[in-house]
Amino acid sequence: MPQDKESMTDRRVDPTLYDAYTPAQITKRFETVGVAKATMPIIPLLALSLLAGAFISFGATFYTLVMTDSGLGLGTGRLLGGVSFCLGLILVVVGGAELFTGNILRGCPR
DSSP: OOOOHHHHHTTOOOGGGSOOOOHHHHHHHHHHHHHHHHTOOHHHHHHHHHHHHHHHHHHHHHHHHHHTTOOSOHHHHHHHHHHHHHHHHHHHHHHTOOOHHHHHTTOOOO
């Protein structure tokens, strides 16, 4: 089925659908998030930190449960163990918890 040139050009993707920023805009957004995290009140910060610890320990407990006497074999057991531990990290990201190692890379916002 040959296609004409007009139908090929109609398939272009709209660039406004992507979340593309210039380096200056990325730096500004990075700074804004960093300032918001640095000026967070102590009570919500402690609560989110405790949640992050609970989420990571949940993932570690799930990893231990999967890896203990699984009988799945070396490769399959380790793969499922890694996926089960990632559940804790996913909970931290989705839940918006404050994990210390996630904030170290940000640097000083101001």
